[in-house]
Amino acid sequence: MSNGKVDVVGVDADSSAAALKAAQNRKKAKSMGKSLFNWAAGLAILFALWWLGGYLIYLNPDTTNFSDFGPIPTFKAFPELFAIGKIQAAVFTSGYRLGAGLLIAIVVGIPIGILLGRSVVFRELSNSPFQLIRMISPLSWEPIAVIVFATWNGAIVFLIAVAAVWPVVFATAAGLAKVDPAWFKVARNLGAKPWHMVTEIILPAIMFDILTGVRLALGVGWIVLVPAEFLGVTSGLGYSIADARETLSYDHLTAMVLTIGIMGYILDSSCAMMIKKYSWHH
């Protein structure tokens, strides 16, 4: 008899747990649906405003020559630009420059950030020089970079690295300042060597902060990339914009600008996903 009762209670408990889970799933799906709707609605509003602006430009006789800035000519230009390989080539070239600059910023920035976070002497010694150099607009290094580097490519990569290194440095140092000192004590107690401290404790502990810094660096690098490509080079997204302006191809120009926005958005979203993946904070 008691067994029968236990079974009944067990079935009730199972079914109520399943019902609870189903309700949670429904709530989660509803929330995701709402987020997706808002995401699409935001983009729709942006494009509606763009279309309205383009239409107003078209209606005004003084500005009608610029109506190619509107969304319809822009979207018509995309297949054409793809067909001649202009977008692919520009994205690849700019992507390479951005990637190289960002890689240098990460490789240089993380060790400096760790040093800043771990050594009081280094922190005090470097504070003034770093703050001073950080405040110099990255683009103002361009004349020097052109002299120093043999190629424009090298100069642009340098400008991106100079711009992107600071967010990585300071995010890494700030992350390290929040690390529980007891983790180092425990690690030493378990036989950690100095490189274990870096690879097993410091880097995983501050991965969230490093990736946040990389995300900021990516934004800064992307912003510096386009004006840096306005001068000297004959490839890349910045050059393509300048070229389209020279040839009065406003539909091509806007298509390239939109490409910059889309690429930046994709890169930033990828960073956000990585941050979410590697964050251990509950």
Add this chain to the structure above:
Amino acid sequence: MERRNGVRIDIGDLTHRYTAKTPLTFEKVNIKAEPGEALVIIGRSGCGKSTLLHILAGLLEKTSGIVQLDGKDVTEPSSHWIMMFQAPHLFPWMTVEQNVGTGLRFARWPEEKMKKRVAEVINLVHLDEFAQNNTQDLSGGQQQRVALARSLVMEPDLLLLDEPFSALDAFTRATLQKDVRAISKQLGFNLVMVTHDIDEAVIMADRALVMAGSPGEIVHDFKVDLEDPRERQDPEVQAMRANLMEIFHQAAGVPVDSSDEEGDDTSQPDVELVGN
């Protein structure tokens, strides 16, 4: 896991001060222990017992004196003597299994051998079903069990415990006290524990060393000659507790009052670490 032999502990005329300008933390402390013995050092906050434990772990430099394990000087941390701290200090980006295997990864154990050892130790502390969980999802008691497993996986000859159960609820604390003592006896390693909880000392110690004064010194060496397993309500345990309480209060220079058994100040002095 294999049974260990424990170590012979020899502390002679050990003296410590943090800096030349600060007063002595303790002076001429002498402790000897046989392999496999469980020592509990009890004393009020600030008498230097936690500092003494850090020196024994090789995490802090002594000012003068001898600290030897099996005749060898202790100058740095080692996998042969592992310390458990007041808080578990688990690595929150790791699972239970990864946390437990940390020391073995540092020692570059082969993957398969390491997995086997980690599984054995997780089983020993009854956390098998949580092996793949993130440590942030565990209760305080379970987290302290992970910290215990992380220490035991190194097969230490000596386990040093710096009030590791003080932040736990009474029930979990009592369970862990019995478990840690049972495991130490089962595996044969030495225990040296610091506490200001008299009950804990009676449950866990073969010998209770009372530390008092400023600078601190060992004022009494009390043999806790009781059968295992030890239960709080056992009259013999109660009698031993009363004796130790009296000695503790005499050492502290305060009248005996059974309600004041855990000291009045739970704060601990910060410990400055060597080379950290």
